[in-house]
Amino acid sequence: MKLMKNMMLATAMIVAAPMALSTPALADEFPLKAGDYTTMTGIYLEDGGTLAYAKYLASEWKKNQDFAKSKGWISDYKIYFNVDARDGEPTMYLTQTYAYWPSAEESEKRNKEWEAFDSRTNAQLDAASGNRAKFRTVKGSMTLQEATVR
Secondary structure, eight states: OHHHHHHHHHHHHHHHTGGGSOHHHHTSOOSEEEEEEEEEEEEEEOTTOHHHHHHHIIIIIHHHHHHHHHTTSOSEEEEEEOTTOOTTOOSEEEEEEESSOOOHHHHHHHHHHHHHHSOOOHHHHHHHHHHHTTTEEEEEEEEEEEEEEO
């Protein structure tokens, strides 16, 4: 729900930005063009948990991202280590890039396709997520929208 709220806020800001300009500037085209969205999720790794999480990312997470990419739901995904993390910052970030937010109807359709793709039950998925809690903590995410100069 928070992700949807953030997406709607980002879209509203992009739409409102040209309107915030003074009247003479409205005659000119806004110099930035809105682009794709990238969601970044901050991950904190417990001491000794890097290898276990890396194995998960290289298998299950990658499989899911490749599926989403094959469906056109995302255009890219990446893993970033925070090399110079300051106190309290995530150890790593996981990103997904996509062109638009799906509608409610499209989200339902995608959920059904995910269920067909991943034959595990919700209880099995919850258990697997709980197992990862032994070596990682998800501390939040943010969504950025690319802006390019026209």
